[in-house]
Amino acid sequence: MKNRKLLMIPGPIEFTPDVLRAMGMPTTSHVAQNFIEVFGQVLEDLRKVFLAPSGQPFVVPGSGTLAMDMAAANLVEPGDRALVVNTGYFSDRFAKILERYGAAVTHVHAQAVGDAPSVNEVESALQSIKPKLMTITHVDTSTAVATNVKDLAALGRKYGALVIVDGVCATAGEEMRQDEWGIDLALTASQKALGVPPGLAVVVAGPRVMQAFSTRTKLVGNFYADWTEWLPIMQAYEGRKPSYFATPAVNLMWALHVSLKGILAEGMEVRFARHKKLSDAFKAAVSALNLKQVPTRPENCATTLSGVYYPQGVDKGILKYIDEAGVIVAGGLHPAIREQYFRVGHMGAVTGSDVIATVAAIESGLSRSGYIFEKGVGVVAAQRHLL
Ligand SMILES: *Cc1c(COP(=O)(O)O)cnc(C)c1O
Numbered sequence: 123m124k125n126r127k128l129l130m131i132p133g134p135i136e137f138t139p140d141v142l143r144a145m146g147m148p149t150t151s152h153v154a155q156n157f158i159e160v161f162g163q164v165l166e167d168l169r170k171v172f173l174a175p176s177g178q179p180f181v182v183p184g185s186g187t188l189a190m191d192m193a194a195a196n197l198v199e200p201g202d203r204a205l206v207v208n209t210g211y212f213s214d215r216f217a218k219i220l221e222r223y224g225a226a227v228t229h230v231h232a233q234a235v236g237d238a239p240s241v242n243e244v245e246s247a248l249q250s251i252k253p254k255l256m257t258i259t260h261v262d263t264s265t266a267v268a269t270n271v272k273d274l275a276a277l278g279r280k281y282g283a284l285v286i287v288d289g290v291c292a293t294a295g296e297e298m299r300q301d302e303w304g305i306d307l308a309l310t311a312s313q314k315a316l317g318v319p320p321g322l323a324v325v326v327a328g329p330r331v332m333q334a335f336s337t338r339t340k341l342v343g344n345f346y347a348d349w350t351e352w353l354p355i356m357q358a359y360e361g362r363k364p365s366y367f368a369t370p371a372v373n374l375m376w377a378l379h380v381s382l383k384g385i386l387a388e389g390m391e392v393r394f395a396r397h398k399k400l401s402d403a404f405k406a407a408v409s410a411l412n413l414k415q416v417p418t419r420p421e422n423c424a425t426t427l428s429g430v431y432y433p434q435g436v437d438k439g440i441l442k443y444i445d446e447a448g449v450i451v452a453g454g455l456h457p458a459i460r461e462q463y464f465r466v467g468h469m470g471a472v473t474g475s476d477v478i479a480t481v482a483a484i485e486s487g488l489s490r491s492g493y494i495f496e497k498g499v500g501v502v503a504a505q506r507h508l509l
Pocket of ligand 1: 259262263
């Protein structure tokens with residue numbers, strides 16, 4: 123027994139040994155020369171991972187929710203109009219955060235759970251509301267629905283809205299080209315496809331966003347998230363100079379440094395393609411097992427995770443069986459269907475063997491739950507796709 127299970131949830135994910143080793147190094151001062159160098163390289167590397175050469179990166183201790191909070195706090199002034207392209211749980215969260223800072227929020231909702239609003243629906247909302255900003259959840263982790271960020275971002279730009287992308291379950295896995303696609307701000311957290319233990323909020327803000335920030339008239343209504351404090355810190359680290367506002371998460375920064383080097387060594391194009399291939403292999407197994415996915419259309423399916431309905435006669439009791447077969451997957455999250463489906467994350471350092479092991483564990487769970495299927499058919503379908 124290895125006494126350790128495969129963690130296949132949509133974050134935190136499996137981390138590589140070199141990333142975990144970096145976490146265990148003796149902690150230095152946050153103004154030590156070697157740490158300043160690492161922080162500076164992290165900021166430079168983030169631009170490459172986000173494909174945002176014109177972006178200003180911010181890395182701050184916190185989770186993805188702080189990254190969302192930071193975007194809203196620095197961009198919203200009371201009375202500003204905001205459009206939320208709503209695909210589920212995390213889109214609702216973004217709306218609440220925007221409202222907290224006084225935004226007037228309009229939602230464009232998906233027609234049904236598992237769907238995403240159409241480009242036409244978003245366009246007519248942009249036309250009538252003329253929002254200052256719009257938010258798009260790249261991958262809604264509650265439903266495994268991916269939005270068409272490229273087309274939506276182009277629309278946002280067309281109507282003069284700042285385009286904000288919540289990439290917490292997507293960035294560094296799902297294809298995203300921040301500058302090329304006209305995304306004004308993209309954000310994520312360390313524990314998802316960036317492959318670093320939880321604890322870092324990451325934001326990359328483009329020139330239009332920094333311009334909007336610099337022309338605000340009111341004080342930012344959040345002390346910790348205020349770019350007035352953080353921008354000079356990021357500029358200092360990138361200029362390889364010491365500075366301090368709030369203590370950086372030193373060991374997590376080392377881990378992020380190692381992870382970003384690994385991501386860039388793989389290369390973004392190869393990485394996007396690998397995520398797509400592994401996701402397709404997993405989804406081929408799901409179909410072969412006659413299971414239904416939560417996303418209603420193939421073009422809505424995320425590549426970083428899958429949402430799968432339990433078949434008739436099976437319920438969340440299967441999660442324990444899958445766990446006993448050595449793999450941890452996640453239960454439902456979207457309130458409307460919480461008890462009806464489970465979620466499998468396949469992002470970051472995940473391999474084809476991990477996907478096969480996960481499908482095998484799910485087959486074991488299905489079998490123990492009394493589901494009738496041809497044993498091994500899922501494993502074969504995944505393997506065929508991989509080969
Ligand atoms: C996980 C997630 C978040 C929240 O991140 P935390 O690190 O849990 O605060 C926000 N948006 C999306 C799309 C996510 O997947």
